[in-house]
Amino acid sequence: MFAxxxxxxxxxxxxxxxxxxxxxxxxxxxxxxxxxxxxxxLELIRDIESEDRTYIVGIDDILRGYE
Structure with missing residues (x-):
């Protein structure tokens, strides 16, 4: 398994x-x-992007999980 x-x-x-x-x-x-x-x-996403110097594509898709 790999993430x-x-x-x-x-x-x-x-x-x-x-x-x-x-x-x-x-x-x-x-x-x-x-x-x-x-x-x-949102805080977790910000932290991941900041700490790992990356950009998470599809944040809107992630947040649709709250609907």
């Missing part, structure tokens, strides 16, 4: 038959299950 935010790594894992989780999917599941409220999720 990543890198779309090329996701494709590589899929080609090699390695189970992979995309960070966006993990965050959306957290939202759907209500493990964090929306404010906490």
């Amino acid at each position: 990543t935010n890198d779309s090329r790594a996701v494709r590589f894992c899929e080609e090699k038959g390695v189970k992979v989780l995309n960070l966006k999917d993990v965050l959306r599941k957290i939202a759907i299950d209500g493990l964090l409220d929306m404010g906490e999720m």
Whole structure:
């Protein structure tokens, strides 16, 4: 099992038959299950982007988990 935010790594894992989780999917599941409220999720996303110097694509999709 591998978790990543890198779309090329996701494709590589899929080609090699390695189970992979995309960070966006993990965050959306957290939202759907209500493990964090929306404010906490936004803070987590900000922290991940800041600390890892990355950009999370699909934040709107993640936040739709709160609907």
